[in-house]
Amino acid sequence: MGIDYRSLGLRVGLEVHRQLSTKSKLFCECPVEPSGSGREVTFVRELRPAQSELGEIDPATLFESQRARKFVYKGNTSDICLVEMDEEPPHPINEEAVEVALTVALLLNSEPVDELHVMRKVVIDGSNTSGFQRTCIVATGGSIRVGDRDIPIQAISLEEDSARIVETRAGEVVYDLQRLGIPLIEVSTAPEISTPEEAMKVAKSIGDLMRATGKVRRGIGSVRQDLNISIVGNCLVEVKGVQELELMPSIIDYEVRRMSMMRELSSLLRERGVTKDAIIMNDPVDLTDAFSNTGSRLVKTRLLSGDRVVGLRLPHLAGLLKSPDGGPIRLGREVAEYVRAWTGVEGVIHSDEVPGYGISQREVEEVRGLLNSSKDDAFVLVMGDAERARAALQRVRERLIGVIQGVIDETRAPLQDGTTQYARPRPSAARLYPETDIPPLVISREYLMGVRARLPRRFEEVIEELRSRYNLSGQLVAQLIDEDRVNEFEELVKLGIAPSFAASFLTEVLKELKRDGLDVDSVPFDEFLDFFRMVVNGETAKEAARDVVAYLARNRGSSAREAVVKLGYRAPRIEEVIAVIDALIDEYSRSGHRDVTGPVMGELMKRYRGKVDGAVLSRLVRERTK
């Protein structure tokens, strides 16, 4: 079922974050690549909300602060220092990272700021030991061409990466500090992307452009995208931390459908006369007694652990909490996600799904009676200690009021199935205040001229150049660049290996071997070079490449020469080959073949595959048949 995104007024803005592979972190001299070779340190901290310089507290910060939690931090002294531990003020900003960010800015025709001011973005979920993320705008404006459109760029910033969650326990979150402080470049576009597919293409183009600097980190978690999604008449939803590009279109599609449905629900609720006041007027009721003889194992277990069942009447909401089409989008899920995020209470049961969960029709009737709820009404049940259950129901009300008023601004998290879930309210500008430990950095005109002079070629330029010089397919070139093998490719070609063979060896052959579970990355490139040198010298054939690499991967520390010999790919002496060719020509001519080239080549390839280059054999056969 296709959606007409344009008629819905879909507008998407992207924030592409990419880790840099600079020598050190953004605000200290710790390495970006971990070694884990030092001593482990562990410590426990708490965080409290702080006001911005305008005296305001950010809503996202309040959200986190009312979930009082402890944070356990772990790190290794080889990879973290007192700066990551928030025990030492930050060192001056890493100028290598600033230059990479300026490089990206110039490639996007952005306007660098005159003076860089590092800010503190308050984040008190524990992911930053300081309670804020250090970030600064490096440039504003510019654009990126994708297809036939120029997507405007809003800003390019440089920020420190956060710590990685290792484990979430009751009232406690464990973080690994290694990632904290790795420089991240963030490129944010204007909300002018109009289809899910286009969003993916823009993200890919921005990613490629960042890669052209040669200073970005690769691998899992090195790229993260945030999506700002809105449709006409709704507020803004931010989906944070999408790692796979391929997931992006389905996430946007899901959000569009979800927002449309919320919009429909909103008008439906108003039609039915459900108002904010009507929702507030109903108070939570303790229904534990109605379940004293319950057959529901779910409810019974919770009651045995001392929990209460508390319910709330939702006037005129009958039938609206379940999914209208059996799909994943439903008001019940919206409410449950919201309650879980704010209170940690799991499992909101609503009237559209009972009888169910072992809850009987009679119990449903009794609940309706106690809640004074008619058939037109819906109700929700939550279980927990009395205080938490009531807090959860307060959040149910809050969410429904939000829906009545239209989709609310919020931050959502992507899920692996291409859907999203509520994460927290959207932060405001109130969470940014100046990082006074770092003096502002003036970006002088002279310095910028230097950066401009050192600008790398754009990705498309590199592709075009390699493609035309070596007569390769664009796809093969893109793969070489993707896997950072352009330099290796050029070395093989310089030896005299055919460009198409060299390219497909470095991309497809190695990828296949990797897929088979072989650690080909551990084989030094010098061994590949030795092998191809033997090919060029006629000592073995290029067809042996796959087996030789496999052998080298399995037998660490062995040499290419050894592999060729052990595998029996050593070429025989040329006189011997010629003798064999002559004998075969003789044999096939005698048996009446008019053109002996084909069958002779067939026999030769059988005998010499991987030992003598096919092209060499073919040349010899031509010579001897003359």
Add this chain to the structure above:
Amino acid sequence: MVLVVILTMSEVEVAGYRGRLAEVLRRENVEVGDEVEVILPDGRRFAGRLMAKYENSPPDFISLKIRSGYNVGVHLPEGSRVIKLREGTAPAFRRPPPPVQDPSLPHVTIISTGGTIASRIDYGTGAVKPALSSEDLVSLIPEITDVAHINAEILFSIFSEDMTPEMWDTIAAKVNGLIKNGVDGVVITHGTDTMHYTAAALSFVLQNPPVPVVLVGAQRSSDRPSSDAATNLIAAVSIGARAPFGEVVLSMHEGHGDDLIVVHRGTRVKKMHTSSRDAFRSVNSAPLAYYRGGELILVERGLNPRGSDRYSFYPGFSDEAVLIKFFPPMKPDILEHYASKGVRGIIIEGTGLGHVSSSWIPTLRRIIRDGIFVGMTSQCVYGRVNMNVYSNGRRLLSIGVTPLDDMISEVALVKLMWVLRRASELDEVKGLMIRRIAGEMNDRSLPTRVSWIGD
């Protein structure tokens, strides 16, 4: 007339901006927080709210907060225009409503003297500045009212490196007054840089107090979510309200985590790290106690009990004492210099067991003969001086240098300032300096690497 005009021109200052920029802003009647548009001669435009100037930013840059909340610096060359779009609100700290207090709880007074614990970012200079009052602290850290009924007052608002002996006396007099009025505990918030000097000073003035006097600070300013101010203050107030002893103590983080607070004796503590939360260490002594999970764990026995009737108040410090750190080629001229300035006592932070170069001996002999007290401590920090082991030490002893045992050199200085106010003769000074007065010395040396509490 012309001169007058120039003077007024240079005096114009708008939000920290001076000269040409201040003129431009004043002409447009722009103040901090106002929404402005800046048009540069090259046609570039920036819109945002005017922020106060960063202290160390070059003169022709202005700081704008753009819509996303980020600040950026914009270079305004001659010919730039600033247009005021809308009036804004100037940044101000808004205090959350104070918590309701329970008068039946122990009464603790928090005296604020400044420092990181009571500081927030100064958007005028871009640096951290003491700005939070004690009342602000109560509002921001309401948990302290769970353990005590809090009174709070500001005595000073200074960085601790600006502290003076007169101020030590002012603080001591304040605490003495509170004790006389029956307070159950006193907490003094203080900048950490010289907090151990003040702790030592109060220890000599407020001897055997009937209630705990707790100095506390923070290594991370209280405007940041990760500040140690809250955990430190909560612990300090709990100690003030409930500890079974009457001692002058200093309590701060024991380690990198927020889960363990250590209580040091006022005369046995030194700042040993420039930035880390666990900067303060007890030197040549076990700490008195630890505070963890709301509980006080006593380490030291035989403390002055709460409610003790042995309390005495001995205020007053002399400023005629100095502390000198000896280094290998250092010449003794510094001694002559101080002697000529009327200094009456010198603490030397010598090498190892308590030595200075033998070239110092003639000068030392002369100034001691002139009645100047010279006391020896060690720059090793840990351990006790012993001047009998090497001949140089024995010669220093023979000319009248006084070994000060295992006293911390800063504490020895503070003690000397206090002693010089109450003794005039060299022998008298000497006698007081080697007498144990406030737990500042001990005859027994304990191993340094000991875990004083288990897990």
